[in-house]
Amino acid sequence: MIEVRDLTKKYGDLFAIHKIDLKLEAGDVFGFIGPNGAGKTTTMRILATLLNPTWGEAYVGGYSIYTKPKEIRRIIGYMPDFFGVYDNMKVIEYLEFFAAAYRIKGPARRKICDEVLELVDLGYKREALVTSLSRGMTQRLGLARVLLHDPQVLLLDEPASGLDPRARIEIRGLLKELRNMGKTIMVSSHILPELADICNKIGIIEKGELKVNDSVADVMKKVRQQMVLRINVVNDATANQREAAAKQLEDHPIVEHVEVTPDDLRVTLVVGDHDVSVLAKLLLDAGHGLTRLTEEQIDLETAFMTLTKGITS
Numbered sequence: 169m170i171e172v173r174d175l176t177k178k179y180g181d182l183f184a185i186h187k188i189d190l191k192l193e194a195g196d197v198f199g200f201i202g203p204n205g206a207g208k209t210t211t212m213r214i215l216a217t218l219l220n221p222t223w224g225e226a227y228v229g230g231y232s233i234y235t236k237p238k239e240i241r242r243i244i245g246y247m248p249d250f251f252g253v254y255d256n257m258k259v260i261e262y263l264e265f266f267a268a269a270y271r272i273k274g275p276a277r278r279k280i281c282d283e284v285l286e287l288v289d290l291g292y293k294r295e296a297l298v299t300s301l302s303r304g305m306t307q308r309l310g311l312a313r314v315l316l317h318d319p320q321v322l323l324l325d326e327p328a329s330g331l332d333p334r335a336r337i338e339i340r341g342l343l344k345e346l347r348n349m350g351k352t353i354m355v356s357s358h359i360l361p362e363l364a365d366i367c368n369k370i371g372i373i374e375k376g377e378l379k380v381n382d383s384v385a386d387v388m389k390k391v392r393q394q395m396v397l398r399i400n401v402v403n404d405a406t407a408n409q410r411e412a413a414a415k416q417l418e419d420h421p422i423v424e425h426v427e428v429t430p431d432d433l434r435v436t437l438v439v440g441d442h443d444v445s446v447l448a449k450l451l452l453d454a455g456h457g458l459t460r461l462t463e464e465q466i467d468l469e470t471a472f473m474t475l476t477k478g479i480t481s
């Protein structure tokens with residue numbers, strides 16, 4: 169749905185973006201992460217056909233930004249990081265104005281405007297003046313606006329910036345809904361954890377260069393090459409039981425290290441793919457019942473800090 173090759177934009181001697189390669193399939197949700205000035209907006213504006221690159225190729229929905237900008241605009245919804253709203257306009261009027269710009273006519277116009285308002289949970293603000301909305305509501309209205317023509321691809325530039333925690337959660341919920349509708353989404357942020365549970369791919373950009381470009385699963389793999397298990401044995405409230413189980417595990421060749429924590433056993437395996445059922449069998453054969461054997465999840469915040477060590481400032 170989005171394909172970018174060697175994409176570069178120079179301002180004088182400054183490379184705003186430098187040789188970016190990127191490929192998104194239909195339904196992908198791509199978290200585009202980078203500090204201020206990294207090149208996120210530049211990339212999105214090029215994809216939205218609002219800015220020409222210095223060189224490189226970019227296709228959206230198979231259309232080239234150079235030869236088919238009109239076709240691209242029909243299938244994308246671009247929400248810039250800052251956008252104005254008009255004074256003295258009601259929410260519904262604001263949407264109808266943009267719906268008219270998209271040539272949505274007749275009774276369909278009001279119907280679609282009401283539908284997108286409901287989608288972003290702003291139905292109750294239908295008659296309010298746009299200038300009276302909070303920042304979170306304004307962002308949701310901005311999203312409603314880019315959804316009017318039912319675009320396949322959404323380019324959302326920091327939709328959650330400047331919002332309080334509750335409003336951020338609301339935006340995240342909304343993005344999940346759009347993901348479930350099958351939209352291809354590129355969403356930028358300067359903080360990765362914010363996008364943690366909604367994206368399946370991640371790009372980390374810094375000083376115009378895409379330093380990481382992978383699936384969330386692969387990012388996790390890179391960060392943790394060793395699997396860590398958390399295990400509870402029956403009656404492990406008694407420290408002796410846990411110590412005994414730890415000893416059994418320690419001698420197994422796939423186990424590198426066992427830590428006895430106040431709650432359970434934290435078992436680090438040697439690098440590689442392993443069938444962990446051998447450890448369950450080992451414990452059972454030794455007479456320990458098992459109440460839990462799970463893989464320790466690594467959170468994206470930890471992954472981000474590890475991946476960007478020495479990259480972002």
Ligand SMILES: Nc1ncnc2c1ncn2[C@@H]1O[C@H](COP(=O)(O)OP(=O)(O)OP(=O)(O)O)[C@@H](O)[C@H]1O
Binds near residue numbers: 182184185204207210
């Ligand atoms: N019109 C312009 N003229 C000169 N330099 C520009 C222009 N637009 C952007 N830049 C520079 O290009 C670089 C990338 O900017 P860009 O706005 O793409 O970053 P960003 O990742 O979106 O940052 P932010 O998170 O602050 O929005 C920055 O160094 C910026 O100063």
